[in-house]
Structure formats: structure tokens, C-alpha cells
Amino acid sequence: MLTLHNYFRSSTSTRLRAALNLKGLDYDYKAYALLKKETQTPDFLARSPAGLVPVLELDDGTALSQSLAIIEYLEEEYPDPPLLPADARGRARVRALAYMIACEVHPLNNLRVLQYLATQFDQDDQGKAAWFNHWVHQTFRPLEALLADSPETGRYCHGDTPGLADCCLYAQIWNNRRFKVDSSPYPTIERIFAALDELEPFRKAAPPEQPDAT
Amino acid sequence: MLTLHNYFRSSTSTRLRAALNLKGLDYDYKAYALLKKETQTPDFLARSPAGLVPVLELDDGTALSQSLAIIEYLEEEYPDPPLLPADARGRARVRALAYMIACEVHPLNNLRVLQYLATQFDQDDQGKAAWFNHWVHQTFRPLEALLADSPETGRYCHGDTPGLADCCLYAQIWNNRRFKVDSSPYPTIERIFAALDELEPFRKAAPPEQPDAT
Structure with missing residues (x-):
């Protein structure tokens, strides 16, 4: 199961949620209140040193960061339906x-x-x-x-x-x-x-x- | 022949030049002085409405913009040597x-x-x-x-x-x-x-x- 570390209002989180949904991928939703600096905790920073959402955690604990890099990863690993044209x-x-x-x-x-x-x-x-x-x-x-x-x-x-x-x-x-x-x-x-x-x-x-x- | 519309000091231009050079691709170099607003002319804007460098012009006149999108295009069309890992x-x-x-x-x-x-x-x-x-x-x-x-x-x-x-x-x-x-x-x-x-x-x-x- 994928775990999405994110925040409802974060625009980079929204774009990644849309991509996950388009791919039909389920995920556990973990929320971090940015205004309360919940991504600046030692726990979160150990997973993602930049302290930014979204982070997509894979089954084995690997933490992927940067929404566009994650979406390209999803496109490669779950090509159907594609989010990029064929040409x-x-x-x-x-x-x-x-x-x-x-x-x-x-x-x-x-x-x-x-x-x-x-x-x-x-x-x-x-x-x-x-x-x-x-x-x-x-x-x-x-x-x-x-x-x-x-x-x-x-x-x-x-x-x-x-x-x-x-x-x-x-x-x-x-x-x-x-x-x-x-x-x-x-x-x-x-x-x-x-x-x-x-x-x-x-x-x-x-x-x-x-x-x-x- | 590729034509690179760019500016020596632009960081997005520098990253694209490095990618073109790594791929061993030749290009015509066209310079635009950003301080003189040379990317805000009707001619340039017709090619690239955002008025930003770099723009890579292909043989047939197609103008590609956004350095990272251009580099991904180069990676797909000229895969050797690769700029991204295999996995x-x-x-x-x-x-x-x-x-x-x-x-x-x-x-x-x-x-x-x-x-x-x-x-x-x-x-x-x-x-x-x-x-x-x-x-x-x-x-x-x-x-x-x-x-x-x-x-x-x-x-x-x-x-x-x-x-x-x-x-x-x-x-x-x-x-x-x-x-x-x-x-x-x-x-x-x-x-x-x-x-x-x-x-x-x-x-x-x-x-x-x-x-x-x-």
C-alpha cells in the first residue's frame, strides 16, 4: 500500500493526488499541517530532509519526494492509463x-x-x-x-x-x-x-x- | 540542425547547454540579452509566448520551451548517452x-x-x-x-x-x-x-x- 504524506491545501499535494487517482491507485492519507510546522519534526525530516510535502512512501519504506518526480515514477511503474501522450x-x-x-x-x-x-x-x-x-x-x-x-x-x-x-x-x-x-x-x-x-x-x-x- | 535561443548567464540555458553537450548534439547559438528585453520582441514571442529562454528550435521550426521538458525530449529522442538511470x-x-x-x-x-x-x-x-x-x-x-x-x-x-x-x-x-x-x-x-x-x-x-x- 502506498502512503501519501501531504496537506489538503498544498498545490503540489493536490496535483499528486489527482495523478494517483487518475492511475486508480489507492493510498493511505497522512496529513501534515504546514502552519503548525508538522513537516519540520525529526521524524518527517528523517524521511524527507527538505521537509516538504508531498512525499510518497512505497511499500518498502522508500520515500519519494518532489511531486513531478513522483508523477513521472508513477507513469513509468503504472503506465495505464498514461498521463503523457504517446509521441x-x-x-x-x-x-x-x-x-x-x-x-x-x-x-x-x-x-x-x-x-x-x-x-x-x-x-x-x-x-x-x-x-x-x-x-x-x-x-x-x-x-x-x-x-x-x-x-x-x-x-x-x-x-x-x-x-x-x-x-x-x-x-x-x-x-x-x-x-x-x-x-x-x-x-x-x-x-x-x-x-x-x-x-x-x-x-x-x-x-x-x-x-x-x- | 538545432537552434538554441538562449542567454549566457541564464541558469536554465546553462543546464540545457550541458545536456546538449553531454548528448553530443550540435546547435546554432542565438543569444538574447535579457536585460535589453530581447525576448520580449514580437518575433520571439511568436515563437515562445512566455518570452523566456531557453527555447530549442527543431529542424522543422518547432519551438520547444521549458528547459526540463526539452531535456526529457532529448533523452527520449537521443537516448545515448542517457542522462537518467536505467531503473x-x-x-x-x-x-x-x-x-x-x-x-x-x-x-x-x-x-x-x-x-x-x-x-x-x-x-x-x-x-x-x-x-x-x-x-x-x-x-x-x-x-x-x-x-x-x-x-x-x-x-x-x-x-x-x-x-x-x-x-x-x-x-x-x-x-x-x-x-x-x-x-x-x-x-x-x-x-x-x-x-x-x-x-x-x-x-x-x-x-x-x-x-x-x-
Whole structure:
């Protein structure tokens, strides 16, 4: 049995839950309250020195970290259904869309960064929200263009099968909502989110559906 | 012939140059001065709406973006020599090490973020350097632990063959040097960097070796 060490609101946790659900993989859910620094305990750090969620623990105790590395692992070990297209260029497109979110948006907007803005730069909620919104729009503008203009975009980010980019996009939108990001400039992204939100693997991965949701 | 649209000092460009060199792939080098906003021209944006380097242009004009997506594409299309280990768990380890740098360090410390700190938070060079150093140490502490404690670490990040994690690490160290990051707490990382720096594919990828280096 797989054990997922995670937090309901963590966007990287949400994307991994969606991937696990799409693959039809069961897992034990272990929750860590980030605000209470529950990933900074000696126990957790022994498993994962970076002190970050999510961590996927395999049967034999091996702890895998970094959500995208874990999803690639799942794709290799449980190839059916695939989360990446069959052709190399399609895979490059899907990974690029996923990494736009994973490398350009999310790292700037996670909890520890927002905490740094508050403690070191004296930013209040408004300053943090302006920062959050800035980086979302910076990437969502080209992301919308890439999705709207490509014949490869289908019901989801790439064709009519949900995959890696959709996992990242779905999780990011939940984050955006917390910070009241205006989504009106992004009709294609919104359409894809609505389509994903109808699918049980995504719906089950959503933050409000988790046992530790507050 | 491949065309690499990039910038000598860009860390994501450096990691991709290292990967191309390791694969023995030739490419036309096109330089874009980020400080002069040369990736914000209509021409460049038509190729790559995000306006970011690196972009790898294939023979037929297809433009691939996001350095890690491009490296995975190279790995699939030009598998020899491999940049990822043969076993799924090894690949998960190497990708996790690479993503620690690509998703936790680099996104916080690139040019546009430092510019935001200056213009919106009124940070001078000292404030920007403190920020840069903070996020490097935040990830380099666990990265050093993961590398130092694992029997899988060899001459390089994973065994004695340089790969994906090494490309990311090598590029990040060049960035760290510009911001005078104290590397003394990271003897394993320093040892690996020194070993990589002896290899021609890495040496040739280093920022000072590029035609647009200033």
C-alpha cells in the first residue's frame, strides 16, 4: 500500500493526488499541517530532509519526494492509463505546460515565500496578494495563448485525455481562488478547469474533499 | 540542425547547454540579452509566448520551451548517452534532485523576480542578495544531506555518470557564485561541481564560455 504524506491545501499535494487517482491507485492519507510546522519534526525530516510535502512512501519504506518526480515514477511503474501522450513532441508540450505552472508560478506563491514577504519585507495581506496575482498573470497570459491557439488542445490541456498538465493546472486554479485571481482573461483555462472538475479523480483530489480540510 | 535561443548567464540555458553537450548534439547559438528585453520582441514571442529562454528550435521550426521538458525530449529522442538511470527508482531520485533546484531555488532567484523585489519592495542589492542566499541555503542544506548520505551518490549526483541532476546543479552553482553564496557548508556539492567542471560538456556550457558573455 502506498502512503501519501501531504496537506489538503498544498498545490503540489493536490496535483499528486489527482495523478494517483487518475492511475486508480489507492493510498493511505497522512496529513501534515504546514502552519503548525508538522513537516519540520525529526521524524518527517528523517524521511524527507527538505521537509516538504508531498512525499510518497512505497511499500518498502522508500520515500519519494518532489511531486513531478513522483508523477513521472508513477507513469513509468503504472503506465495505464498514461498521463503523457504517446509521441515525444506531445510529451514535450505537456511537460512544458506542466512546468510553466510548476516552475514559474507555484514556487513563487507557496506558504514559505509568502511568509518571507511578511517577515522580511513587511508585506501585509494586500502586498502578498499583489505578489501572488502578479506571478499567476505573468504565466497565465502565455499559458492561455498556448492553450487557445493550439489544435492539440482538446477538452483538456492536450487532446481529450486528462494528463500531467491538467493535474498541475487543476491544483493551481484551487490556489488562485484562495487569492481571488481574476480568471476572466483566461476562458480556455477556465473551460478546461470546469471539464476537469467534472471528473471524479480530480474532484476527489480537490482540497475541500480531503480529511484534513478546514 | 538545432537552434538554441538562449542567454549566457541564464541558469536554465546553462543546464540545457550541458545536456546538449553531454548528448553530443550540435546547435546554432542565438543569444538574447535579457536585460535589453530581447525576448520580449514580437518575433520571439511568436515563437515562445512566455518570452523566456531557453527555447530549442527543431529542424522543422518547432519551438520547444521549458528547459526540463526539452531535456526529457532529448533523452527520449537521443537516448545515448542517457542522462537518467536505467531503473525507475534511480530516475525518481535524479529527477527529485533536479527539481529541488529547478522548482525550489531557481524560480525564486531569476532576473524578473529580483527586479520585482527592487521595484515593488524597494530592495537594494543587499536585500536582493539576502533573498537569493536564503532560498539557496533553504534547499542546499537538504540537498547536501541527500547527496552526502546516499550510497547512490558517486563521483556525480548519481553514480559515476553525469546526468540530469548534474546539469541543474552545475548551472545553479554558477548562479550562486555571482551572489557570493557561502559554499563551505556543502562539501559534497562542491566536490561534485569540481568533478563536473573537469568535463568538457559542462565546461563548454559554462556562462563565461559563451559568445555573448560579458
